[in-house]
Amino acid sequence: MWQLYQFPLCPFSRKVRLALSEKGVAFEPLRENPWEASDEFYALNPAGRTPVLHDPERTLTLVDSQAICEYLDETVEAVPLILGNAASRAEIRRLTALFDSVFFSDVTAPLLHERMRKRLVTGEPPSAQVLRGAMRLAHEHLDYIDWLVDTRRWLAGARMSLADFAAAAQISVADYLEGVDFTGHEGAHAWYRVMKSRPSFRPLLALKMEGIPAPRHYADVNS
Numbered sequence: 001m002w003q004l005y006q007f008p009l010c011p012f013s014r015k016v017r018l019a020l021s022e023k024g025v026a027f028e029p030l031r032e033n034p035w036e037a038s039d040e041f042y043a044l045n046p047a048g049r050t051p052v053l054h055d056p057e058r059t060l061t062l063v064d065s066q067a068i069c070e071y072l073d074e075t076v077e078a079v080p081l082i083l084g085n086a087a088s089r090a091e092i093r094r095l096t097a098l099f100d101s102v103f104f105s106d107v108t109a110p111l112l113h114e115r116m117r118k119r120l121v122t123g124e125p126p127s128a129q130v131l132r133g134a135m136r137l138a139h140e141h142l143d144y145i146d147w148l149v150d151t152r153r154w155l156a157g158a159r160m161s162l163a164d165f166a167a168a169a170q171i172s173v174a175d176y177l178e179g180v181d182f183t184g185h186e187g188a189h190a191w192y193r194v195m196k197s198r199p200s201f202r203p204l205l206a207l208k209m210e211g212i213p214a215p216r217h218y219a220d221v222n223s
């Protein structure tokens with residue numbers, strides 16, 4: 001069986017978990033904190049980053065959420081994630097990259113640093129200025145999602161795709177860390193509620209990071 005090296009608040013691990021679950025692929029989640037990674041983990045991924053998907057029986061190791069999701073899409077037919085014609089697939093990849101790189105660096109990474117790393121690793125207080133900046137940028141990203149869902153059924157087009165899972169994975173971590181306010185973003189909020197109510201999403205809503213309690217609304221599929 002596949003083993004997924006991950007930690008609860010890693011948005012890229014969440015993206016892979018969603019892809020695995022949607023496709024009905026069984027996996028065993030293994031806990032790995034990159035800031036105290038084991039030698040065994042470095043042997044699998046010298047970059048020391050989560051997620052890593054490993055099959056011990058086939059000694060196959062896949063690294064990087066996008067490489068993993070593309071591998072799954074190429075090898076498991078059920079629920080295609082990068083679908084449609086070449087132009088549609090390019091749009092799915094554009095939006096997936098936008099959420100994986102820009103949303104992550106604008107919003108999720110600063111929240112993780114201020115509210116998780118500082119609390120668990122360095123013991124420093126979070127910077128109010130950095131948190132305000134991340135939340136302001138979150139509003140800009142939610143404005144863009146509002147516009148996307150106003151013009152399309154799903155983020156990248158008429159069908160649900162990897163772009164929806166990448167975006168929802170980032171937002172779910174930002175929401176756990178109290179960095180998302182949907183006020184004034186009805187379109188984005190309605191889309192996120194639909195994502196949250198998918199069976200593949202339920203296990204993510206149950207994840208807990210020790211020492212960092214989730215706000216009450218986080219796991220509520222109606223809020």
Ligand SMILES: N[C@@H](CCC(=O)N[C@@H](CS)C(=O)NCC(=O)O)C(=O)O
Pocket residue numbers: 009010011012013034035048049050051063064065066100
């Ligand atoms: N492009 C990579 C990014 C992976 C990544 O940045 N993972 C973070 C955790 S969310 C990490 O392991 N960072 C190293 C660290 O925190 O020390 C992917 O999509 O998998």
